[in-house]
Amino acid sequence: MTDLESRLLAEIQAIRAVDCHSHVPAESPHARGLADLLGYHYYTELAHSAGMPAEAVAPSLPEAERVAAMVERLPTIDNTVQYGWLMEALRDLFGFEADRLTAENWPEADRAIADAGARPGRYREVLEASNLEKVFLTNAFDEDLSGVDRDVFVPCLRTDDLVFQLAEAPVRERLAAKTGVEVGSAAAVREAVGALMTTFVEQGAGSAAISLPPDFAPTGPDAGEADPLVARAARGEDLSSDEARRLAAFVFEALAEACRDAGKPFQLMIGVLRSVYPAGVAGGRDLFAKTGSLHQYAGLFNRYPEVDFTVSVLARTWAHELATYAWIFPNVKPSGHWWYANVPVHIEYELRSRLEAVPKGKLIGYYSDMYKVEFGLPKFGMYRRMLARVLAREFVEAGRMDEAQAVATARLLLRENPKAIFGV
């Protein structure tokens, strides 16, 4: 690392970031033991990929057995960036200084985590150490948000089941229970979805969010077209796959309208295919296909100029489209580096490509996607280092920014843009 890069990194580490997408559970945000870290799907799926039977970490097993199995397998994945996150979290958050986790030393790490985890408000300590001001949650539409610590957590309405499972009776029942609306018509769908959004925003929500398969097309069917589909779904009738697609597109559209009416962004996470590898470990079964195009969303972006669509794409092949659509559409904002794209080599390329051709005020640099707050430090740490590298090499050394401008740009990406875009 050059001196310049080190200076920039020091400044970037001092930026109090906002994390606009995570799966942290409000009621149990921090780790209580090593199992909470090693149970993160990245570790179990990589260890399984490297040869560990999925059964070795079956939820039915005692925690210590699962941890021991994982510790035994860690050497098989110690080249990965995800392994690096683990060791960085252990060292920087728990003072665990050993080079490796071993059969001998893991109980010590486990105890350190348990001791820290028992302290009241431990998650606030962790966020403080991670220099994260706020972390978005991912909340089911009927989740009780009353216990959320709104000083540091921001609710976010997750909408996958509404869009893709409205034909399932339990989803409609949960929706009716939450909103008082039985969704038997297109109008009722709009009413229910609007009510959810209003409730969520009243409780401090920053946005709605959804993950989408690569072939999803928000075709924006109108209420007249959707009405019979909603009615039939509500009666428990089967829909053809094409009808199911149109129903999903209608619910999606109702959500976009609700975002518009509530003045909140819609987080689109595009590209995932669920359960491609059903025999995998929990959380390690989904993949993606590189097919499709952001052009499928052009109509949506045109229909809702008032809505900020913060967009993440899973396949690298979509990345150029994302940066370019954000260059042209005022309401398209590239957001972070999602899941299978959350790897330094891809981050470095895409970060540079966004910084070189998208207005800086539109870029949401990073989010953690984490399940426990402990991963915010190493994940944002990785991103902060990439940011320092790209700003140093391609902007400051190239004479396109001075150091102060580079740091100000980093501050936009890490903090000011998410705060402004999500209103938090």
Next chain:
Amino acid sequence: MTDLESRLLAEIQAIRAVDCHSHVPAESPHARGLADLLGYHYYTELAHSAGMPAEAVAPSLPEAERVAAMVERLPTIDNTVQYGWLMEALRDLFGFEADRLTAENWPEADRAIADAGARPGRYREVLEASNLEKVFLTNAFDEDLSGVDRDVFVPCLRTDDLVFQLAEAPVRERLAAKTGVEVGSAAAVREAVGALMTTFVEQGAGSAAISLPPDFAPTGPDAGEADPLVARAARGEDLSSDEARRLAAFVFEALAEACRDAGKPFQLMIGVLRSVYPAGVAGGRDLFAKTGSLHQYAGLFNRYPEVDFTVSVLARTWAHELATYAWIFPNVKPSGHWWYANVPVHIEYELRSRLEAVPKGKLIGYYSDMYKVEFGLPKFGMYRRMLARVLAREFVEAGRMDEAQAVATARLLLRENPKAIFGV
């Protein structure tokens, strides 16, 4: 920048380049005021993307108002490479030394541009300062070329409307007026297109050129198949979208034949979708989709071994195909870095990939695509720096070329290849 890179850059800056694709208007090639620079679609579209209403730069507004609106918004896009082009042009061509354009200083810049622009032959000064020997124009098929300064400008027959709008009466009328041929049959299309090409070449044209959507397939329908389509189009009858596609493919084929007969290259610019964002600023409404494949063109490349197809692709996902088809097909020549791919991060990768596996004599390094000659300097400047970087890091330092070979290679890309390929 290392000493090696600096030495190479100095040599590369001394190469008198040929710019084989621009939109410079022959009758008004250089800027007359700041509005001519800030009106470039890159600035208006990026400022709009960053929040400026499109109406702030409506053509109906007084020029000074538009300029003031743009100057106010420049800080929102000052991270972009396009912003860098602007400031480099102002400094190096107009001696404007301030760090930024401001509400206070922009009239000064405006005056400097107006003063320079009033000097006779100003565009020649600019090209001289940019070390550009010749710049290709993009000419409508019925444009009067008599006033073109052929010492520095090279006409180029733009053919988009012929291929995609022959069913429109005004296009056929313009064609008849220009060539004397009423295109009521396939044979007449060939005759008219051949006549255009002949006329253009007589007036110094370097090539024909066309931009194409990602799903275009040059299927090469024969005259027998095309005849009824041409006839119906000529009678004003509606064509189905499939018929329109076949008509377009036929006109395209006639152009390929005309290029063959005239011994001139056909510039293919593949991938654009028009008016994806209709509410955008002028010039800032088009985008692309990453779908499709250069394999769609394999038949064409096989049918016309005598024609040089100089190919640009808009989507990065097509770049590997382009470099590889150029590696195999003698008549496929990768050309520059077009529009949304004209960003350092993509240029660096693609330039390296072409230099590592495509014969050097086939590479057209760069073209400006500019609308005013003032952008030749910073755009080619950006490319010259990328060229110095890639040659230094991947060729000279890696022991694969010595410095003289690296400079000779750069000379091919910037000058000798376009001169040889286009015969200028």
Next chain:
Amino acid sequence: MTDLESRLLAEIQAIRAVDCHSHVPAESPHARGLADLLGYHYYTELAHSAGMPAEAVAPSLPEAERVAAMVERLPTIDNTVQYGWLMEALRDLFGFEADRLTAENWPEADRAIADAGARPGRYREVLEASNLEKVFLTNAFDEDLSGVDRDVFVPCLRTDDLVFQLAEAPVRERLAAKTGVEVGSAAAVREAVGALMTTFVEQGAGSAAISLPPDFAPTGPDAGEADPLVARAARGEDLSSDEARRLAAFVFEALAEACRDAGKPFQLMIGVLRSVYPAGVAGGRDLFAKTGSLHQYAGLFNRYPEVDFTVSVLARTWAHELATYAWIFPNVKPSGHWWYANVPVHIEYELRSRLEAVPKGKLIGYYSDMYKVEFGLPKFGMYRRMLARVLAREFVEAGRMDEAQAVATARLLLRENPKAIFGV
């Protein structure tokens, strides 16, 4: 190159590698003259792409004439990495120290190659100098393997013609002659294919291998569905393209079963289109299309958890899917950098992406794909340098590995993983 990179490279060059894919002919593995090197399709196709008529290297011409034609054209391709392979092989294997091959000096190089080639066991000298322990061959299913020098060569069952040409009578006849099975039914196909695999494994084969077009989908038709197709093909009846596709999918499935039963990997080389440029030189007519998705193979990977699929992809657009499917599926192992992806710029990116997110024990670093053993040295040399660069810059300098770990990782990629995966 930094000191660190040099140190790593020295260690990496000392690793005795295993080359799991080549086209070296067992009966004539090393070069007997310059024509054997310059006749490699990379040189003839690149020279042809740069303007040399294909006829200049027609097989009917005297060897010296072909060599002279190629030597004359080498300056047109001296920027390419493939040219670098040639000169490195000449220098390091034949002591040819001139900077260039010329009309004057090529006979000298030719004699040096002929002299060396006449020495008994010359190919072993070459492999020794290249630090290659073993090299896989590519064998036709009815090839006589008795003469293979099994100390250094490993047979591999090439299966393209079985899968894609079973409807051709000569293929079925060769199969019957080899296995004694007339393939008139689905069961007979399975029997014949199983017998082939058994025979090959008895003779030391490391795997089966196949190259596939980008739209191939291993849909796994069952025997009942395939039976009438096999029967009709056996009677010489024409199959529709859809039927041919299903027949191919069935034979492919039988091969996957045979790999499972034999406990051997299946090398999948995905993406090639044959004879896209029929007028090209021999070996220089195939290309690819970037379309399709590794998702087409998800069912296969699920059906055969016991089979290691070592996967290469030809189009860069598939690379992210490959690294990611290997991250999730235990039985998907990324293998090398194939053909049009075998270029430093792509290797550097993909190598980094695999090392950052795929368990290290699953990565097959490289294979040569060579036709004469002389190319193992420069091709592996190129890869060794990329490996040193990526490990130095992204792992050791970044603090994610120490030097010993980096070297150990390189040893996995070059040697230990292929040995373990293929059991050689």
